[in-house]
Amino acid sequence: MPTKLLICDDSNMARKQVARSLPEDWEVDVSFAENGEQAIAAIKAGKGDVLLLDLNMPVMDGYQVLETIVKEDLPTLTVVISGDIQPEAHQRVTGMGALDFIQKPVNKDKLTEILLSYGIFTREELSTSKVNQETATKSRQDKIELPAINKPVPKAQEVKERVYQPITLATDLRDCYQEIANVAMGRAGDLLARLLDVFVLLPIPNVNLIEVSELRMALTSVATNETTSGVCQGFIGAGVSGEALLILNDSSFKEIASLMNYHQDIDESAELELLMDMANTLIGACLSGVSEQLDMTFSQGHPVVLGQHRNIKDLIATNSAKWRQTLAIEISYNIENYSIKCDLLLLFTEESMRTLNNKISYLLD
Template sequence: MSTPILICDDSKLARRQLARSLPDDWDIKVEFAEHGLDCIEKIKEISPEILFLDLNMPHLDGYGVLQAIQEQGLNVLTVVVSGDIQPSAHQRVMELGAIDFIRKPCDAQKLEEIITHHGIKDKAIRANLVHKLGEQLEPEIRDIYQEIANVAMGQAGDLLARLLNVFVELPIPNVNVLEVNELHMALQAIDANATTSGVCQGFIGGGVSGEALLLLNDSSFKEIASLMKYQGELNQKVELELLMDVSNILIGAILTGLSRQLDMPFSQGHPVVLGQHCEVSELVKANKSRWQRTLAIEISYGIEHHNINCDLMLLFTEDSLKTLKYKVAYLLDD
């Protein structure tokens, strides 16, 4: 049976070009939608298994389509095809449930690579992908995770502020369920132009497990040493000690904060140095085999009037999602 495909773009030329670029050996039936509202109606009408979606369209743009797909529980795998190549656009569509992002104009070879990478010619693989998308965070659950992380983040920031006698700038935590390739991109996006040192520490407790990953921009060490009143030579050994001090404070405090709110004690493993003075891509390359599908909570700390930047990511395993959801469900009760 032919696989139903929907191509949504307000440009007739773009629709036809994409259709012609699909693999010749793929048994598919292609339908078209001219804008976002038309797309939602077509999804309900013909139940396509795969949607190739433009972003900039009249009536309802691609972001609105992705949001409607989530809110209405429509089962379709979406690949965004757009000329908008800003990193923020890429990140936003992935957060809204797209499985990949292709830059316009997309050629047949690039399209084939995306299709092969995700294995979406195979019906069983498509079904598994749809199942995983169905497990994405509901808005209410995401809000709770964000608030819990916000409280724990504040406690960790307070400890750091007291230690260094500074004002710690606290962001809104970023919460997402990410596949390994998406996590790889998220980590690389932290600071692609700077070298970084990183520490990872595992934790486990009550059916929940994961790793806390701390990345410290190398330009931060000099000012951290000054704030901590260190007078000696700033060599690699000293920088390692400073890195471990910061990670012990932030990771320990945030896990304690989460533990208290979830009523779930965590046992912490020994911290492991991922690398010093590396590009983030190198830290990720060496360790990404351990990071599969994960609930990722990202927190970026800054210190007012100082060039100190620190990113903390909590990576919960896929097996932890069900337990975490159960633990926070009572907070949704009226």
């Protein structure tokens, strides 16, 4: 009888990646859930003997799912697969009943190892799968076809139309960008958690293709009644360029200084130092997480202070001449039990989207 396996993640790309990472030829009946509420319903319907669970999701997140499983004594074995790699996140989920934790993007060997260690998948099945995989590989090699030699060459006009189509952000591409941002966000959050010795509350990243006027409105909603300080840092890679903005609420400085054991008087100079420390930590780690997933390297420019103790509109006005249409990824970091609030924005140029779209399109196959 096949194992009833449930994959719960709000990202379609992530669900596909997990499904592809299951052991070959494992006799399994796979179901999918887009949020925790759907997952609980599926488990109650008998579709989740084993649950592979994300943490950051809308409607009901992974922590709430684990709480419900324990509270209602639901029959499922849970392995968490998440971009939130903070040590405390690992400790929390295992303390709530999860068997184990795997960081995103999921590693097939690691997943198989965990399934084996808990007896969910057996070595007998693994041996059988290797034989079947070798047979399938040989079969595919025997069936390789040579490319057609008289393939019609597309007309110049057709090529032009394909190359110069206007930039749009389709739903499946938005999902990919959001999942890439989710993993990168987790890397940066983990570094911040270790730096401040805190637990960082990670949101679902916002991804939008917007005009500069819309960007101003979006940022205005971040802190309507409070002054902020901001840092901008440019970055460039192969065919990709953009800017990263870190915007920190001014009320956060005192608590950040305390957590970093900063004992000097908190004047503007000290605040600038703390702002730059936060920017270096979050921007560097987040860009590194993005570049790792896309297999490309970003060179970072020198950080530039947009302003201190200013309204967000004024911060944006400082740099608005550079922006037209942009792919904007917004991540809001909050610290548990503290009033620290900062927003990180990755802004990619319109020209960069052609390269990025091509780069991630293979993830959708």
